[in-house]
Amino acid sequence: xxxxxxxxxxxxxxxxxxxxxxxxxxxxxxxxxxxxxxxxxxxxxxxxxxxxxxxxxxxxxxxxxxxxxxxxxxxxxxxxxxxxxxxxxxxxxxxxxxxxxxxxxxxxxxxxxxxxxxxxxxxxxxxxxxxxxxxxxxxxxxxxxxxxxxxxxxxxxxxxxxxxxxxxxxxxxxxxxxxxxxxxxxxxxxxxxxxxxxxxxxxxxxxxxxxxxxxxxxxxxxxxxxxxxxxxxxxxxxxxxxxxxxxxxxxxxxxxxxxxxxxxxxxxxxxxxxxxxxxxxxxxxxxxxxxxxxxxxxxxxxxxxxxxxxxxxxxxxxxxxxxxxxxxxxxxxxxxxxxxxxxxxxxxxxxxxxxxxxxxxxxx
Amino acid sequence: xxxxxxxxxxxxxxxxxxxxxxxxxxxxxxxxxxxxxxxxxxxxxxxxxxxxxxxxxxxxxxxxxxxxxxxxxxxxxxxxxxxxxxxxxxxxxxxxxxxxxxxxxxxxxxxxxxxxxxxxxxxxxxxxxxxxxxxxxxxxxxxxxxxxxxxxxxxxxxxxxxxxxxxxx
Numbered sequence: 001x002x003x004x005x006x007x008x009x010x011x012x013x014x015x016x017x018x019x020x021x022x023x024x025x026x027x028x029x030x031x032x033x034x035x036x037x038x039x040x041x042x043x044x045x046x047x048x049x050x051x052x053x054x055x056x057x058x059x060x061x062x063x064x065x066x067x068x069x070x071x072x073x074x075x076x077x078x079x080x081x082x083x084x085x086x087x088x089x090x091x092x093x094x095x096x097x098x099x100x101x102x103x104x105x106x107x108x109x110x111x112x113x114x115x116x117x118x119x120x121x122x123x124x125x126x127x128x129x130x131x132x133x134x135x136x137x138x139x140x141x142x143x144x145x146x147x148x149x150x151x152x153x154x155x156x157x158x159x160x161x162x163x164x165x166x167x168x169x170x171x172x173x174x175x176x177x178x179x180x181x182x183x184x185x186x187x188x189x190x191x192x193x194x195x196x197x198x199x200x201x202x203x204x205x206x207x208x209x210x211x212x213x214x215x216x217x218x219x220x221x222x223x224x225x226x227x228x229x230x231x232x233x234x235x236x237x238x239x240x241x242x243x244x245x246x247x248x249x250x251x252x253x254x255x256x257x258x259x260x261x262x263x264x265x266x267x268x269x270x271x272x273x274x275x276x277x278x279x280x281x282x283x284x285x286x287x288x289x290x291x292x293x294x295x296x297x298x299x300x301x302x303x304x305x306x307x308x309x310x311x312x313x314x315x316x317x318x319x320x321x322x323x324x325x326x327x328x329x330x331x332x333x334x335x336x337x338x339x340x341x342x343x344x345x346x347x348x349x350x351x352x353x354x355x356x357x358x359x360x361x362x363x364x
Numbered sequence: 365x366x367x368x369x370x371x372x373x374x375x376x377x378x379x380x381x382x383x384x385x386x387x388x389x390x391x392x393x394x395x396x397x398x399x400x401x402x403x404x405x406x407x408x409x410x411x412x413x414x415x416x417x418x419x420x421x422x423x424x425x426x427x428x429x430x431x432x433x434x435x436x437x438x439x440x441x442x443x444x445x446x447x448x449x450x451x452x453x454x455x456x457x458x459x460x461x462x463x464x465x466x467x468x469x470x471x472x473x474x475x476x477x478x479x480x481x482x483x484x485x486x487x488x489x490x491x492x493x494x495x496x497x498x499x500x501x502x503x504x505x506x507x508x509x510x511x512x513x514x515x516x517x518x519x520x521x522x523x524x525x526x527x528x529x530x531x532x533x
Contacts, residue, residue, distance in 0.1 A: 061386045065396045326390075330382040346372060 035127050039116045043268045048078030050267035054325050061329040088256040095156030096253065104154060105254065105261035108147025112268040114140035119275050120195050122285045122310035133194040134182050137276065138175075141231075144269065145171045148240070151262075152250040163249025166336065167233060167240030173343045174230040174237075180351040181224040184217075184358055185209060185280045198284035205288040210281040213361055216354045221281045223351045225320070228273035230339070232266065235328035239336055274320035275313070282316050285309030406492040411475045413493040414468050416508040420449055420487035423461040427479035427488050435472040436479065439465035451485045466509040470496055 052067065052075065059066025068074040092101055118133050118140075120126040130136050145168055152164015188209060189197045201208050210221050230237035241249030251262045278284060287308065334342065397404065406412070414435075423440040440461040447459040479488050498504060 057390070060390045060394070063389045063392070063395045065394050065398070326383060326386060327379070330386045331379065 035117075039113060039127060043113060043116055043271070044264060046271050047264035047267040048082065049075075050270060050321065051081065051263065052078050053321070054267075054328075057322065057325040058329050061326065082260065085260040086257055090256045090258070091253070093156055093253050097154035097156065100150050100154035101253075102258075104147050104151035105258045105265070106147075107150060108144050108265045109261045109268075111141055111143030111147060112265045112272060114143065115272040115276075116268070118194070119272070120198060120279070120284060121313055122306045126195070129195050130193065132192050134186065134192045134197075137272075138179065138182065141269075141272070142175075144265070147265075148250050151254070155250070155253040157253050159246040159248070160250050160252045162246050163240045163242075163252070166246075167250060170233070170237060170240060170339060171231055173340060174227045174347075177223050177227045177343065177347040177351045178231065180348070180355055181220050181227070181280070184220055184351075184355045187355070187359060187362070188212060194279050194284070198279060198286060201283035201286050203286075204290040205283075208281065208283040208286070208288075213358050216358050216361075217281065219350060220354045220358075221277070223347050223354070224277055224281070225323075227343070227347055228277060229324055229327070230343070232269040232273055234270070234324050236331040236334055237339055238328075238333055239339060242333055270321055270324060271317060274317045274324070277320055278313065278316035284316075285313040287312050406494070410492050410494075411477045411490040413470060413491045413496060413506075414473060414479065414488065415491045415493075416466050416468065416488045418463045418466050418487065418509045419447075420485045421463050421466065422449055422457060422459050422485055422487075423463055424484060426482045426484070430478050430482060432476060432478065433472045433474055435469045437465060437467040437469075438463065449485050452483075457485065463509045466507065468506045468508065469504060470506060471501060471504040 055077070056066040056068075056074070066074070067077040070076045070080050092098060115137050117127045118130050118136050120129070148167045148171070149164045152160045152162075152167070155161070185197065186192055189200050191197060197209075205211070210217050233240050239245075241251065246252075251259055254262060421438075423438060425438060428434075428436045428438050440463050443460055443462045447462075449457050449459050451457050475490070477490050480486075480490055483489075496504070
């Protein structure tokens, strides 16, 4: 996929721009720049719209309206929020470790952004097609923990430190069930490549991995969903930023654009984990309709199938994101010990048992 | 061991119950009233802003005297030709005085409604207007008189005089 993109850009440039015989490495940089900005723009847009959606859903679930006055139905609210955050005073506490304090939000953001680079959005739409996609995602999303600990430590504030520590404990413990869920899917697919995992779920809704070994894969999906909610600090598990206990957790001391980066990182993470859930269990960009119906509608048009796949992918991801918001405004927060016991005493044994039984099922 | 599984099933079930409750609110009509665009209809006897129809006023000074906080200032002149006003009982009354100034300082008002109760012609009344906030204390003093005597109209004519030579062209 990568080489095709470079070749395409090179051919385009050689045809239309007055430059010839430029080394391939330069085109690689151009390619990086273009797709980097596409990913960044897309993610920031999603983060803004996600924040808008969150507030709207929160309002509706609490029998009120939410923001609806900026633009049509309040859709431009995120731009107003963004402008407000940019114009805010940029405060750095006197007790803070200045360098780490400045660095932390960007490291967190990079961890989120890195995940987006490996996601297959549709059949032909994606930045890279890594053979080690899942491993890469597990690895790069760990940067988020480093960012959070850095933010908590460098703020020079006990609430921040507590929040950072809680977050680190939470994310590291919940990565274990997530890893086991990944492992089971890898076992079923025989590949770490996400495009290949999606292609194995081709056909219709019956071929999705969530229905492959019922009810074990459904239980795995549930485990992954719960653990991913904990991983992105969503409300039943939002103890790292529990505002009634520790003010704002690791982002207590942040303001202005740095705070916005935390915010965007949170919503970007939400999108990322939902996307991974839909890729691993819900067939990614595969349509839930049977194959022959789609052939009758779209025929052989590659562009149409790509757009259609992108639509399905977005629909799946957004419904998972909505589910997260719905849960957030339904459930109260866990206590720290309850959260830990849920991870180690419930999710971990269940995921291990699921993996074991699925493994035996595959052997026979 | 039984308790362990039981608690898991119960936990999942209670989550589903909670989600059913919240989704019901998502689908039903919202309780919010979008205030500046839509308002509640006020009850019939709501006491809001004090207003006065100075054409009906016969300058009996009832409201001025009964007001517990003395917020009404009333000035009048003797009318050349007494106008006729119909009072609340339907009888005709002669209006011997014309009101030149009817001032209500609403910032003092306690909204008791005493001024309206004894008004013989129903000139002063409590409206349903409740948006009385303003930026300046002077803006809270409302003038209701439209004087038929040109006592106050003479003043603008004097100030307007220097401007007229330039404004002729």
